[in-house]
Amino acid sequence: MRIGELAARSGMTKDTLRFYEKIGLVTGERLANGYRDFPPETVTWLQYVRTAQTLGFSLAEIARTGEELREAPNTAEALSALFEEKIKVIDARMTQLAALRADLEARVGTGCPLRAAG
Structure with a gap:
């Protein structure tokens, strides 16, 4: 076509x-x-x-x-493996984003974006 x-x-x-x-x-x-x-x-x-x-x-x-x-001889198994791998990537990214959020939150109100509240 x-x-x-x-x-x-x-x-x-x-x-x-x-x-x-x-x-x-x-x-x-x-x-x-x-x-x-x-x-x-x-x-x-x-x-x-x-x-x-x-x-x-x-x-x-x-x-x-x-x-x-x-x-793949068994497409369902191959897809499941891909999905499981993607879930691991997403979980790792979520952990990184949570740490980034906590870091940003610690800097709120400090007057200096380079210094965390302490």
Whole structure:
């Protein structure tokens, strides 16, 4: 299917699809007339990409793990492992943010942002 049809079926813009193609998330074959031609399963893949982004995965993470998932003998297990790893990353980030918040809170009202209340 051409990029316009893919955009309509996926709910994404042509520019987004071109960007995804540029970074390797989708692959379209170039026809003799220069048009891009994408296989029908690209729509399903783009739905996965959108869902993964909603769950906090970056495009780089999606690109890195996409091929693994397509080739995994048990996709459910592979996805669960990815989710568990992402939860660990989120937990670590939450710990860092809590420490940052506490540090900022200690500096409130000190008159100097470089000095914690003591």
